[in-house]
Amino acid sequence: MPQVLIADESDIVRKVAKRILSGLNLDVLESTSANDAIVQSLSALPKYLIVDSKMDGATDVITQIRSMPGGSETHIFYCVVEADLKTLLSARRAGADDVLQKPFDRSVLLEKFQALQPAA
Known part of the structure; x- marks a missing residue:
């Protein structure tokens, strides 16, 4: 079963995304x-990563994942409250694949992740 790691300081965001x-x-x-x-x-590289842009060290997480063996295979979502150009460029430079705008809802997450899942 593919793993997704949600890196966010908010208990509510993690709980909703997990559900x-x-x-x-x-x-x-x-x-x-x-x-x-x-x-x-380091112990188990996730297939997907959602990292909150407001978390201290968010871009460091992305660059560290990318530098790990197999890290280029992890699909990284940079989660932002406001999608300004500076934030988006910072995410891309660090190695993020995509952006999720917060607050997200069920339909947005399902759409993003179903598009990445192989057809059954």
């Missing part, structure tokens, strides 16, 4: 800090 993504046959892991996300990824 939605668990329904897509994904093993959902949670992290409350950049350091914890990196440590978890």
Whole structure:
């Protein structure tokens, strides 16, 4: 079962995302800090990563994941409240694949993740 790691300081965001993504046959892991996300990824690199842009060290998580063996295979979503050009460029430079705008809802997450899932 593919793993998705949600790195966000907000308990509510992690809980909502976990509930939605668990329904897509994904093993959902949670992290409350950049350091914890990196440590978890060292032991088991996730197939997908959602990292909150407001979390201290968010771009560091992305660059660390990308530098790990197999890290280029992880699909990284940079979660933003406001999609300004500076934030988007920073995410792209760090290696993010896509952006999720917060607050997200069920339909947005399902659309993004179903598009990435191989056809059954």
